[in-house]
Structure formats: C-alpha cells, structure tokens
Amino acid sequence: MPNEPPGPKYLREFIESLSSLNGVDARVAQILRDLYEKSALRSPDIVAALRAARDYPTRS
Amino acid sequence: MTRIRLLDVAGFRGIRLPAPLDFTTGCRSMVVYGANGQGKSSYVDALECYFTGKIGHLEKENVSRAAYRHRAHGSAEVAWVRVEFADAASNGKITIDESRRPIFEASGSSAESFREQARHELIILRHRDLSRFVDLTKREKLSDLASLIGVEVLDRTRTELRTAARQLDTDLSSHTQLIRDRHDAVARLVDATEFELDHAWGAITERASSLGWTEEIRDLSALRAALADIHVLVDPGRDERVKVLDEARRVVEQIVQLPDPTQETRIFVAAFSHLAADAKALQDLALAGLWEAGLGILHSTWWEGERCPLCRQTVTGRAEFEQGLDASLATAAEVRRRRDEVESSRDQARRTLRSTQDTLERVVRVAQGLGECDALVVVVSSARDVLKEMLTAVEAPIEPGRSLSSEFLRTWDSLWSQLLVTSPSTIEALTVAMSQIAVSDEERRRQENYRVLSALESELARLDSLTDEQRIIDTQARSLRRVLREFEQHERRSITSILDQISDNVTGYYQTLHGGERYANVRLEFLPDDRGLEFSLEAFGERVSPPRLVLSESHLNSLGLCLFLAAARAFNSEARFLVLDDIVNSFDAEHRSQLANLLIREFADYQVVTFTHDPIWFDILRRMAPAWEVRRIVGWSYERGVQMQLGIEEERARIERFLDGGEEEIGGNLTRQYTERRLKHLCTQLRVLLPFKEGYENERRAPDELLRYLRQHVDGRNQFSGRGHSVWQEFGACNFIANLASHDQPDVPIPVSAGDIRFALEKLDELVGLFKCQSCKKWVWKLRPDPSGPESQCECGDLRFR
Numbered sequence: 001m002p003n004e005p006p007g008p009k010y011l012r013e014f015i016e017s018l019s020s021l022n023g024v025d026a027r028v029a030q031i032l033r034d035l036y037e038k039s040a041l042r043s044p045d046i047v048a049a050l051r052a053a054r055d056y057p058t059r060s
Numbered sequence: 061m062t063r064i065r066l067l068d069v070a071g072f073r074g075i076r077l078p079a080p081l082d083f084t085t086g087c088r089s090m091v092v093y094g095a096n097g098q099g100k101s102s103y104v105d106a107l108e109c110y111f112t113g114k115i116g117h118l119e120k121e122n123v124s125r126a127a128y129r130h131r132a133h134g135s136a137e138v139a140w141v142r143v144e145f146a147d148a149a150s151n152g153k154i155t156i157d158e159s160r161r162p163i164f165e166a167s168g169s170s171a172e173s174f175r176e177q178a179r180h181e182l183i184i185l186r187h188r189d190l191s192r193f194v195d196l197t198k199r200e201k202l203s204d205l206a207s208l209i210g211v212e213v214l215d216r217t218r219t220e221l222r223t224a225a226r227q228l229d230t231d232l233s234s235h236t237q238l239i240r241d242r243h244d245a246v247a248r249l250v251d252a253t254e255f256e257l258d259h260a261w262g263a264i265t266e267r268a269s270s271l272g273w274t275e276e277i278r279d280l281s282a283l284r285a286a287l288a289d290i291h292v293l294v295d296p297g298r299d300e301r302v303k304v305l306d307e308a309r310r311v312v313e314q315i316v317q318l319p320d321p322t323q324e325t326r327i328f329v330a331a332f333s334h335l336a337a338d339a340k341a342l343q344d345l346a347l348a349g350l351w352e353a354g355l356g357i358l359h360s361t362w363w364e365g366e367r368c369p370l371c372r373q374t375v376t377g378r379a380e381f382e383q384g385l386d387a388s389l390a391t392a393a394e395v396r397r398r399r400d401e402v403e404s405s406r407d408q409a410r411r412t413l414r415s416t417q418d419t420l421e422r423v424v425r426v427a428q429g430l431g432e433c434d435a436l437v438v439v440v441s442s443a444r445d446v447l448k449e450m451l452t453a454v455e456a457p458i459e460p461g462r463s464l465s466s467e468f469l470r471t472w473d474s475l476w477s478q479l480l481v482t483s484p485s486t487i488e489a490l491t492v493a494m495s496q497i498a499v500s501d502e503e504r505r506r507q508e509n510y511r512v513l514s515a516l517e518s519e520l521a522r523l524d525s526l527t528d529e530q531r532i533i534d535t536q537a538r539s540l541r542r543v544l545r546e547f548e549q550h551e552r553r554s555i556t557s558i559l560d561q562i563s564d565n566v567t568g569y570y571q572t573l574h575g576g577e578r579y580a581n582v583r584l585e586f587l588p589d590d591r592g593l594e595f596s597l598e599a600f601g602e603r604v605s606p607p608r609l610v611l612s613e614s615h616l617n618s619l620g621l622c623l624f625l626a627a628a629r630a631f632n633s634e635a636r637f638l639v640l641d642d643i644v645n646s647f648d649a650e651h652r653s654q655l656a657n658l659l660i661r662e663f664a665d666y667q668v669v670t671f672t673h674d675p676i677w678f679d680i681l682r683r684m685a686p687a688w689e690v691r692r693i694v695g696w697s698y699e700r701g702v703q704m705q706l707g708i709e710e711e712r713a714r715i716e717r718f719l720d721g722g723e724e725e726i727g728g729n730l731t732r733q734y735t736e737r738r739l740k741h742l743c744t745q746l747r748v749l750l751p752f753k754e755g756y757e758n759e760r761r762a763p764d765e766l767l768r769y770l771r772q773h774v775d776g777r778n779q780f781s782g783r784g785h786s787v788w789q790e791f792g793a794c795n796f797i798a799n800l801a802s803h804d805q806p807d808v809p810i811p812v813s814a815g816d817i818r819f820a821l822e823k824l825d826e827l828v829g830l831f832k833c834q835s836c837k838k839w840v841w842k843l844r845p846d847p848s849g850p851e852s853q854c855e856c857g858d859l860r861f862r
Contacts, residue, residue: 006631007210010554011217014547021546028539043223050228050540054532 011036027053061636062147062174063087063667069106071139072156074099076130076701081669083689087146087637089668091685093678094693099702100671104184104641106141110154111179113162117188125160132698150174178635182628187642190617193624194607198592205593205627211558214551215591221544228537235530242523249516264516267509280524283517290510298497305497308427309490312436314419315483321416322472325450328405329464332456335402339460341395348392355385402458409454413447420444432489436482443475548588555586558630559593565626566619572658573618573651579611582619595619614646621655625663637667644677652677656684675759708738715821719814731817732763735824739766742831745841748773767792779862780840782830791823833859 015036018029031049035041065087068080074097081103083090094100105115109128118127129139135158142153149168152175156162166172196204206212243255250263265277273286335341358378362369366378375381423440427433449468456464499507563583570582582597585605596605604610607619621643628638640659644652656677659668668688672678682690692705706714711734718727743750743766750761750769774783794816831840833854840861843852853860 006554006558007206007213009210010550011213014550017550018543021542023539023542025535025539028536028543032543041217041220043220043227046220046224046540047227050224050536051231053536054529 061632061634062145062150063637064143064669065146065148066142066144067103067107068142068144069103069140071130071133071137072109072128072141073102073105073130074696074701075102075106076132076699079702079704081691083667083669087667088687088689089666089670089685090689090691091670091672091678091681092691092693093672093675094696094702096673098693098696100673100693101186101641102702104186104639104671107143107639108184109162110141110143110152111175111183113154113164117186125156125162128156128160128162130701132701145174147174174634177633181632181635182624183632183635183637184639184641185621185624185643187645189624190620190643190646191613192620194595194616194620198587198590198594201593202586202591211551211555214554218544218547218551221540221547225537225540225544228533228540232530232533232537235526235533239523239526239530242519242526245519246516246523249512249519260516260520264513267513271506271509271513280517280520283513283520287510287513287517290513298499302494302498305430305432305490305494308430308433309487309494311419311423311426312433312483312486312490315423315440315479316487318416318419320476321412321447322450322469322476324405324409324412325454326469328402328409328454329466329469331398331402331405332458333463335395335398336458336460336462338395341391341398342458342460344388344392345395345399348389348396351385351388351392355382355389358382358385399458406454410451413451413454417444417447417451420447427486430490432493433486436479436486439475439478439482443472443479446472446475552586552588559584559586562623562626562630565629566622569622569625569658569662570618572662573622573654574615575654579615582607582622584623614648614651617643617646618651625658629663636665637669638663639669639671641671642673643670644672644674647677649676652680653684656680660685679759711737712821715817719817722814724812724814724817727814728812728817731821735763735820736761736766738824738828739763739770742766742828743770743773745839746770746773746831777862779860781859785830787823787826787830791820791827794820794823835859 015033018024018032019026021029028050031053032041032046035045035049064083065085066080066082068078069075070078079099081090081092092100092103105118105128109115115128133139139156140153142151144151145168147168147170149170151167152171153165153167154162155165164172164175166175168174193201193204202211202215206215246260247253247255250260252259252263261278264283265273268277268283268286268290271286271290273290275282275286277283277286357369358381360369366374366376368375420440420443424437424444427437427440446468450472453464453468456462560583566584567580567582571580578599580598582595584593584595586593594605595607596603597607597610598604599610608616611619625638644655647655659670670677670681672681681688693702694705695703697703705711711730715727715730715734718724718730740761742748743761748766748769750765752758753760771788774780777783832838833856835858836854836856838854838859840852840859843854843859843861852862
C-alpha cells in the first residue's frame, strides 16, 4: 500500500527531473524547484519569480 | 492500516438503545442480517458520520441534522458513535447533542490524524452508489477519482504552469510591441519609412558630421562620445533670453495700442461737479421721499372733509397744495435721472482705470530688470501710482458743493505724453536686442541636429535594454512551455500508470464475478483531450466504450463494485476495512456465490462488514465464510431501536425472566424461536439433509421438521451413543408445549404453565447435550477421525459418531 498518494509522488518526481530536461533554462528550473519546496508553485508566484530574475546586463 | 474492533452506537438514526457490533479481539469480518427498516443502514450511517462528520445521503434540501438523532431520544440524552480499532490509539467517539452538531472526541493519541486521513478513503459502498461512478461523465470521473488518488495536485500544477506560460507569452508580446515602437521612433528620427539599423547608424554619422564630428558612428558608445563633444558648440540659453525680450516687447506694444484711459474719468468729473454745484436739485432729491409721503396722505381716505388727519386743522387750498407737490416730485425725478447718469459714468471710469492699471502692472513685472526697458519702467511706475489716486478719487460720494480735484488729470496728461514717446523707443530697443542675440539659421540647424542625435541616443539605449530583456523573457517563455509540454506527458503517463494499476484489479475482480462470460479486459483510460476518464472493455471481439453500450444494469453494478474494491485496494492507506450495504440486490444466486468468493479470497487481508436483508446472501456468506462473525437483527421498535439477536445463554436467561414474571405467552414464543435456533444450529453443524424449499421458505423450518430430519440423520450412526436415548421421544412429546404457548395461536387459552415450558427447555438441553462429550466437552462436529476406522471420536473416547 502506498503511504503517499500517487499524485504528489509523481509531481515530486517531475520536479526532481527538471534539471535534466533538455531545452529548459537552468535558472527557470531552479526557480520552479525552489517554489515547489516552498509549496508555492502557483502561477502568480512563478511569474513574479521569473520577472524578478530578469536582471539582465545593460549594454552601454 | 487498521481494522474495526467495536462499533458502538446509541441514539443515532434508527438505533435508540446501545446496540454494539463487536468484531471480537480478532477484528473479524462480519455479516449482519436484518429485514428492511430494522436499522442496518444506521450502522453504515454511523460509520460515515464518524469519519466525515456528516451523512452524505441526508445532505439534501429540507433534511436537517435533526435526522441524525433517534426521534425518541430526549433533549438531555446524547447520541453517540464510538469506534474502537485494532490500534487502540485510533479509538474515538462522536457525540451529537441537541444542537445536532457532531463533536469528535479522540480517545487515542492518533485518533484525530487517523480519522482525518481515513475520511478520504474508500470505506463504504452502498447499493445506490454501485453504478454511480460508471455513469458519471468523463470529466466527473476524473474529478471524482482525482481527490482519492491525489491527481488533483497534478491537475492544479498543470493549470498553474499553463497560466504562468501564458503570462510570459503576454510579457513577450508586450515587449515585442515596445521594441516595435522604438523601431518606429528611430525610423522617424532618421527620416526612414521603416527601421533598419545600418541605415540608422549611417544617418546618425551623417548628422554628426554636419556638426563637425569626423568619425563614423556604429554603436551607442560612439554616439555618446560624439554628443559629449558636439554639445559645447551651441548655447541653448540664448533662446531663453530671446523669449524674455520678445514677451517684453509684446506687453509694451499693448501700451501703444491703448486709448487715453482718462477720457471716461474726465466725463465723470464734469458730470459730478455739475450736479454737486446744483444744491437746489440735490435738496429736491433729498425731499422727494417726504413729498411722496405727503402726497400719499393727501390721497388717503383718512381726511374728514377738509380737516387734516395729522394736525386736525381745517385746510384750505388743498387742490393747490397737491399741484405744488406734483411739480416738486417732477423736478426731483429729473434730478434723479441726472444722478444716475453720474453713477453710470463713474462705473465706466472705474473699469477703464482698472484695466489700464493691470496693463501697467504687467509691463513693470515683465520689463523690470531689462536694460532696454529701464526708462519706460520709471514712467510706467509713476503712471500706475497716479491711476491709483484716480481710482480713489472716483469713489467720492455726490454732495452739495463738493468738487473733484483735476490735479491728478494734469499729472496724468504729462505722464501719458511720456509713455507715448518712451514706449515706441523701448520697442525699438528690444527689437534690436533680439536681433543681436537671435539664433542664426545655421545655429538652428545645428541645434536641430543635436536634438535629433540626443533623441536617437535615448531611443537606441532603450531599444538595447528592451532587446536584452526580450531575449531573457524569450528564454524563460520557451523553457516554461517546454516544462509544460513535458509535464503534460508526465501527467498522462502518471495517471495512465495509476489507472492501469486499478484496471488490472478491476479486470481480475470482474473475471471472478463474470468469468466465462463474453466481457473481458476492463480498462479505465485517461482521456487527456477531454480531461476525463472512461471505461472500456472487450465485448464481442472489439473494444467498447462506454460500457453502458453493452452491459446490463446488473453488470454495470458489478463493474462499479469491482472499481470500488480495486480503488480501495490500490489507494486506501489507513483503513483496512470495507463496509458493504445491501450491494447484492441485482446479483443472481450464482453471482452472489462468486461475489462471496471474491470477498473471502481476494480480500482475506481486509475486514469486510456486510449488511444485508437478503437471507440467501446471508446464508451464502455464513456457509462460505465460517470465520466471519454473524449477527442478526431480530426486531426494531420505536422505543428501543435495533434489537440484535442475543447469544444462546443470554436468550435462555431472557426466557427465564419472562417466565419468572408470569408472562408465559412471551416466554413460550421466545422458547419456540429458541428451540428452532438450537435445532437449526445442530442441523447445520451436522450437515443434516432437509427437503429443498423455494426461496425464503427454505429458512422457515418448524422444530418438528428439524427434529424429524435430525433423528433420521443420527439413526444410521451405530457408534453414536445418543442414537437410542430416551430424550428423543421425551422431547418430541413436549415440543408442542412451546407452540401452544406461542402467539401463533393467540385466540386459544394458554393451557401450559411456566413449569411445562421449563420442562421442554430441559429436554432440549438434554437432547443437544447428546452431541457433546460430557468428559472432554468436545462437540460431535469437532471430533477427530479415528485413524483405525471410518469413524470420529473425541480425545477421551467417550463420544463417537459414525
């Protein structure tokens, strides 16, 4: 008998596999992992974290 | 995972007095039999309420929590459902007082957490819910199963990722639009129809070269270096000074265009002086009111003949007096007209003077400090002061003999003449000054080029930032879309894996119930496009979905039951017990046996609690599952609620109580039931053959019939010491006693006494005792086979049965 419901288990497996996923920016993967750890994998939090991570270098 | 040890219920639904179900210390499975309306489902409701705090089928309109309590329960009495489990730490109780709100009390340390987890598990299946899941829509099926197997977290995560990906796409398109706007702005600045970066740098280089910059500009840093150098060639402060001079010239020009503002003042002074000099006219004006009052008295009705109402003197010549008053009033009216003309000219003079004063104030404000205007400002300031005096003078009231000084007019005339001379010369000086510092066309062209280059630098810098940011957003958006695609595939694989796990068990259970029939390989499939689930199965050599296309109602019920059992086995993590309430209504006898087989074999590791009103299903389970506990509900009353069948000894003691109390009729009736029960037990254990009867009739066996076939059964057993015992005849002779006493013949006077009934019971005990070794206390049906021969005997050898 599984003690952990399968849904959360599959989600955790997916999050753990993010870093090895081709075509996914490492920083994006890290942000999603961090939000998952904080149980904050919600769209406003995802968008806010990604926007905050746009500290692009300014060319001059 | 745990099982139920005890379910104790009182005052709840149909159960009034405490009527516990004791599953023994082994927490065994149990079948509970009872006719319709005798309170079986109250136990199921009690368990549901214990775990969820409510009863789902009572959550309907116009059904309140009052229905949870037994109707006869007094307001001071508390209803309760107490559950003990194999793991005592999970024990707990709910109480429902008059407020009707179930209150949970944890008896064990983990009772609360166990209850919270178990409430989401599959524990109870009622007949009405058998095919409910099968009949749900695809989307409802997924939703229904989602919370049980936890895939709602996958669904929720997919929605969140999709929403975030859409938001990033929106970010990307809004940035693209910003970049497009910057492109258009740069194209406009370099006079191109559309943006082209090489062309823009070429145009920038060309414009910078017109300002003396000799190097090619191909990037922002080069442009900024050029601007830093070019900037010193132009003086943007000159434009400001030209603007100041130009404004001063415009306000001075207003003086030149002014008419002499004292013309109205002069008219006013003349009119004022003329009227003030006419003392008689002003006196007439002052007396006019008195005259009007006197004329009023003359015209009033207060006169008595020729006598004055004021002095009571006789007045002569009243007519002449009236004529005199009329003439005076006419003169006064003329004076009033002249006075109004003076006031009117005063208003006009006041307005003109104030307007001129404002103009002169503006000249002083704008021109002060400008060297070209110094002389003018002196004259204007003096003129402004004189105007102020004039404004004070024109406010003088009209009084006899009063005259206004015309001195200020003479001063004004002098200043006005100076203004008319000084203003044009000041305008000339300002014009010359402006022409001397005005930007030349060449300078204007250079300024324009500089402004365009500055604007281009700003636009290109912003374009650079936006392009960098867009690159990052694009990376994020593509990454998130990739994550979403991968997640959807992962979700599909995960749910399919879960469903495959369930489907394998559903198929296995369904085969157990319907093996050899034409349906096979039942699958529950995830339909990602519909965000739903659906069953399919093989029928007539092809896959069919949904099953309702080919399955009968009873087969759909079977499918629902199999899904419940499969899902419970797959996902229940706390409750190792299942409660099945009247689930066999649509099963025929053969399929009931197969269902019993499924429950007994496949769920041997579970505690199965089955409630039924069906005697055949009850009998099947009793025979096929001898290890299960068996309970019978033998009656229900409003006052007592459920009445559970008592144990043999409890039943005997109850009969004695009625006999002691002189209630032979009740005691006799109970004795008949008691006799039947004990003889049936003997027949069952000894596998006595009785003629088959149809349906419920098979259950109804009178004591005489049971005794007859029991005796036939033992007659051939030569080694059985009880075979020829006299009690057979003695019991046969007195068995009628209970029948006579019972309510089967209520109109017949009771011919038997308590002693007669007790005699019959003693003989019954004696008869039953024949089948038990009095030395080692072994029952006949538990004897060991004798290795030396085809007979059975007890360990001490006193009892044999062959």
